[in-house]
Amino acid sequence: MTAVTFSPSSADPHRLGHAHPQGYSDSAAGPAPKRVITGFGFWIFLLTDIVMFSAFFAAYAVLVGETDGGPTGAEIFELPRIALETALLLASSFTCGMAAIAADAGNKRWFYISMAVTAVLGLGFLGLELQEFSELIEHGAGPTRSAFLSAFFTLVGCHGLHVSVGILWLLTMMAQVFAKGFRANIMRRLLCFGLFWHTLDIVWVAVFTIVYLMGTVK
Amino acid sequence: MSTAHATDPNQGHELPPGDDSAYSHNVAEGIKTYLAGLGLAVLLTATSFFIAKTHLVWGPSIPVALIVLAVAQMGVHLVFFVHITTGPENTNNVMALAFGILIVLLLFIGSVWIMDHLNHNLMPMDMMMKMQR
Incomplete structure (x- = not known):
């Protein structure tokens, strides 16, 4: 030795x-505790997910001017709705953190309340995004109109898809805690879910800055 | 000595990302961390939306300001919500994050740079049409 x-x-x-x-x-x-290994592995997955998003961001940045005579971002983006979406997602990130604290403290009631509020806020975000998409398609500004709109729907839709999956995962975790309690393996899954939800909010910061705010400035 | 290390998982010298114990050891401290993060994030978001709409700021500086605010807000999210710290128990997480940021920057800036040059060197479509006649 x-x-x-x-x-x-x-x-x-x-x-x-x-x-x-x-x-x-x-x-x-x-070896490191299983919680550390699981969390680190999921962190690596999230970083690869962010790399995938960066490819969609790059495609959007390259194609943002290719409107083919169709509407530009400044003409179709409605900032008040985007501000509300941002507020909902940010608040959901906070309540998701509250759920993690409640789970660590072993408090089931506050865990269910925080997770339920997170789900409602996430659904509100999705509802606003779907409203925006359907209005755009209704006014002839669907993803087939121009390369700019294809890139826009791909990027923002991919984020929305992640939020949808996140809400399904959230409901699954509530059911698992209800059925099995705060067991070690459930706590590991909750750690991963929290990381996933917070990462979605980080990606949204890039979306509302690069797509919506910079799109309306020009 | 290794058995003492292994039997108490809370005494490990590494932490997974997102672990609340990186900052706080009780519920009140944990809530305070999230509240601080929420406050800073709201402030940065509000500033971003204000700057995008205002005419008080010199126009060309607005995109730069928006990028700076966005990077700052991502940092706030990473520190207060994902609990990434500079401590030795977080080295692995920070190294992975740094590599991820490197790839993201290479991919994004590289694509924009190359495609911009291609656009610049390409003949405009109407000139191409005239030549084919």
Whole structure:
């Protein structure tokens, strides 16, 4: 043991290798807890999801001027609705955090209340987005009108699809907590769900800035 | 010593992203963290929407200001909602995030840059039509 243990203060002063102050590294202490591994793995998935979104953002940025004589972003975007959508999603991110705290505290009642509010806010966001899409298609500004609108519907629709999946996952988690309680595996799933929901809000910040706000400025 | 490490999962020296214990150890502290994040995010969002509509700011600076505000708000979300910290228990999460940001920037800026040059070098469609006649 002494042959492989060297002083961490001299070999790795900033503990970049996560060397433990007592002189053994984390790997010597055995594998990381399953919660850490699950959370990290899901974090990697979310980052790849963000990379996929960045491809849609790049396509949108390239095609934003290709309106083919059709409407431009400044003509079709309604900022008050976007502001309301943003407020709903931001509030849902907060209530999702409250649900995580309630779950950590083992408080089922506040967990159900927070998750239910999160679901309602998420559904409100989706409702507004579907209203916007149906109005655009009604006025002949559907995804087939121009390359700009194809890119717009793909990017914003992909985010909306993620929110829909998130709401289904949210309801599943409420049912799982109802049936099984705050078991270790359920808590891991709740951690992943929280990460997913907060990441959707981060992607939405990029959407409302690059698509809607910068689209109406020009 | 490794058994003591393994039996108490809360004493691990790594944290998954999104773990509330990165900042807070009780309910009140946890709620305060989320409230602080919500307040900052609302402030940044409101500023973004205000700047996009106002005529008080010099026009060409508006897109730059919007990008800066968006990056700041993403940072607020990462710190207060996703609980990414600079601590040693978060090194893996931060490294993964840094790599993700690198790929996103390469993909986005690279695409815009290349396609802009292609557009610039391409003959406009009406000129092409005239040449074919």
